[in-house]
Amino acid sequence: MMNNKDLLKDVESFGKMTQRKLKQVFKIRDRSIEKQICSWCEGNAHNFKDKLSEEEYLIGGLCQQCQDQVFIEEEENKNLHVRNGGLLQ
Ligand SMILES: [Zn+2]
Numbered sequence: 183m184m185n186n187k188d189l190l191k192d193v194e195s196f197g198k199m200t201q202r203k204l205k206q207v208f209k210i211r212d213r214s215i216e217k218q219i220c221s222w223c224e225g226n227a228h229n230f231k232d233k234l235s236e237e238e239y240l241i242g243g244l245c246q247q248c249q250d251q252v253f254i255e256e257e258e259n260k261n262l263h264v265r266n267g268g269l270l271q
Contacts, residue, residue, distance in 0.1 A: 211243035220245035 207221075214221035218228055221243030230236040230246050238249055 214243045215240060220248055222248045 211221045214224075214227070219225065220227045223245065225245055225247065227239055227243075227245040230239060235246055235249055238244065239246075242249070244252065
């Protein structure tokens with residue numbers, strides 16, 4: 183059986199792994215922005231519908247299409263919370 187110490191070690195190594203992964207993610211994002219492509223689908227990221235989406239691209243490296251998908255999913259998650267009476271929050 184696991185005790186708290188083991189669990190904390192797990193959390194620690196998970197944190198280190200996450201940091202490494204995050205660095206990779208940022209590196210890929212920076213490279214994608216340099217080439218003006220999407221860091222998710224690798225498609226062209228030249229056209230954005232508004233200034234906000236353009237700024238979002240500089241933060242997340244996602245093209246307009248991928249941004250739209252992410253936001254639709256967020257909307258669906260919100261609806262799910264409502265359907266479950268906020269239990270998932
Ligand atoms: Zn994309």
